[in-house]
Amino acid sequence: MSIRFLHKILKNPTVLASGILGNSKDILERVHENGCGLMTLKSIGPEPRDGHKNPTVIDLGCGMINAVGLPSPGYLNMENEWEALENRNFPIIASVYGSSIDEYRKVAEYVSSKKPDFIEINISCPNSEKHGMIFGINRESSRDVVSAVKKVISVPLIVKLTPQAPDIADIARTCEDAGADAICAINTLGPGMVIDIESKRPVLSFKKGGLSGPMIKPVAVRCVFDIYKAVSIPIIGLGGITTGEDAVEMVMAGASLVGIGTAVRYRGIEVFQKVAGEMDDWLADHALSLTDIKGAAHNE
Numbered sequence: 001m002s003i004r005f006l007h008k009i010l011k012n013p014t015v016l017a018s019g020i021l022g023n024s025k026d027i028l029e030r031v032h033e034n035g036c037g038l039m040t041l042k043s044i045g046p047e048p049r050d051g052h053k054n055p056t057v058i059d060l061g062c063g064m065i066n067a068v069g070l071p072s073p074g075y076l077n078m079e080n081e082w083e084a085l086e087n088r089n090f091p092i093i094a095s096v097y098g099s100s101i102d103e104y105r106k107v108a109e110y111v112s113s114k115k116p117d118f119i120e121i122n123i124s125c126p127n128s129e130k131h132g133m134i135f136g137i138n139r140e141s142s143r144d145v146v147s148a149v150k151k152v153i154s155v156p157l158i159v160k161l162t163p164q165a166p167d168i169a170d171i172a173r174t175c176e177d178a179g180a181d182a183i184c185a186i187n188t189l190g191p192g193m194v195i196d197i198e199s200k201r202p203v204l205s206f207k208k209g210g211l212s213g214p215m216i217k218p219v220a221v222r223c224v225f226d227i228y229k230a231v232s233i234p235i236i237g238l239g240g241i242t243t244g245e246d247a248v249e250m251v252m253a254g255a256s257l258v259g260i261g262t263a264v265r266y267r268g269i270e271v272f273q274k275v276a277g278e279m280d281d282w283l284a285d286h287a288l289s290l291t292d293i294k295g296a297a298h299n300e
């Protein structure tokens, strides 16, 4: 089921979500061998950052809550990883975050020089210049960060949106107008909280965290549905995809590719070939192609 995404031909529409399996070439290669079409690196930030104290991830059965706190070695301390990735035979998306426009620009420009196939900016982060307001919930800050990054990189730009935006379709359209080549939706949903009733304390050390996995799928599908109506650039739909049928649903909402994060925990690293195979089976059973079902839920 090979598929074209912007300038690249991928072996199938599955994408490893950012932050799930790190940045090492060996792991990304294994993910690719296990059927993944396109691998996203963990978000890379401006400074070395430890992230939050444990516990940072809790499995709730219907998905997970996490507050890992964007741990990053800092963009200047990844030479070994970049060197290993130079001679790769698989496509990657490098994910970038910052807390100011300047940080995004600086990190993205440097990362672009390492020639990933795509750069994704994670705009679910608080903007230090705007009193901690999240970049991706505001039209103006989304536009400014996208146009600043677009000017300094030489690979296609994907913008990853947060479901916290009151009108995610409006943010997606703004990003397209500012130069985004594709949209990725959604990041984790929340923030949420889980309290241990015996100790009477929030379970996560950071107290609040983002939700992922099956419980957020209906929100992700609705976001992709709304974004598809608003933009003409391709969408990577993610949030709760665990099976081929989930992926088919996301494509019907309007996604070109389907991201998988939390399901790696539930179905192992083989989840990519399983989901791609199940999509193929569903399409064959219904005598349909991926193109036939893309955005099909929009038909009257």
Ligand SMILES: Cc1cc2nc3c(=O)[nH]c(=O)nc-3n(C[C@H](O)[C@H](O)[C@H](O)COP(=O)(O)O)c2cc1C
Pocket (backbone or CB within 6 Å): 017, 018, 019, 020, 042, 043, 057, 064, 066, 068, 070, 095, 122, 160, 186, 187, 188, 211, 212, 213, 214, 216, 238, 239, 240, 241, 259, 260, 261, 262, 263
């Ligand atoms: C433990 C964990 C770490 C994550 N780290 C990142 C990250 O570094 N950058 C990012 O853009 N998204 C990050 N995410 C969000 C995922 O990429 C994805 O958007 C989200 O989990 C929804 O997809 P899923 O339901 O398939 O997991 C993380 C999610 C989890 C569960």
